[in-house]
Amino acid sequence: MSKRESIARYNLIIKKIRRQPATFQEISDYLKQESDLQEYNFNTTVRTFQRDLNDIRSIYDIDIQFDRSRKVYFTDTEEHHEAFGRIMEAYDTFHALSISERLTDFIHFETRRSLGTENLYGLLYAIKNQIQISFGYQKFWENEATNRILNPYALKEFRNRWYLIGNDFSKNQIRIFALDRLRDLEIGKQTFVQNQAFDVNGYFHDFFGIVNVDGRNAEEVVLSFSPDKGKYIKSLPLHHSQQILADNQQEVLIKLKLVVTFDFVMELMSHGADLKVIQPQSLIDEIKGNYQKALLQYC
Secondary structure, rough: OOOHHHHHHHHHHHHHHHHEOEEEEHHHHHHHHHHHHOOOOOOHHHHOOOOHHHHHHHHHHOEEEEEOOEEEEEEOHHHHOOOHHHHHHHHHHHHHHOOOHHHHHHOOOOOOOOOOOHHHHHHHHHHHOOOOEEEEEEEOOOOOOEEEEEEEEEEEEEEEEEEEEEEEOOOEEEEEEHHHEEEEEEEEEEEEEOOOOOOHHHHHHOOOOOOOOOOOOOOEEEEEEHHHHHHHHHHOOOOOEEEEEOOOOOOOEEEEEOOHHHHHHHHHHHHHHEEEEEOOHHHHHHHHHHHHHHHOOOO
């Protein structure tokens, strides 16, 4: 049995048990069904299944337990953070591609430049081990790259781009760098002690996306979406603070509490006529001003 087949089976077992507790027979039936859909034989025995549970515990740090009273296997899904879910998504995509034939007939990829993900492994190593790094970085509006020295703290994804957050050694302040503009990464030998007061989630708590603007306070924003667009907004909230105030045939009304930034304004404008800003007035004026400038392009 290949290692790829084993990993695929581990992921199916995790997926099945994360949905709801299941008996061994239910898990076995699920694996048999997947065997019919895919190009592997996922059929398992009790003995093999027990070895799989040990491997899952070792590889994923997920403890699948057995409830003797209900005779079901279960795991505490609350302990699994967002990153694990994204890893599962990535694996599902990779696995689907790896077993498909004549991909160009069925799958059409977007044409896009490198996102800098080739540096993810090295950056994660430096973050985990608190090792100082250096790299060249070129902003879109600058002609040449500049050399940077950074104490790396965390990685963050936003709109299919990856960003590195850390303390800029020369300026002694938190800075954010897009991985697709990062060049010649070098992992040094100098270690550092991370500021324990820094919390990446708290740092972006009041902001939309990757922008953090010091000195500005969060404010209440009320938005009215068309019923159809509102379905998308409900399924994929704009911000963790999102609350639904009304949901009817006329509108989906939501409330957010965040700092209004350029990225947030651009997000709102992307919804066009399906969105009306209710408050604050300053945001209404900014949106109206942007649309008026856009109309002048066609006069």
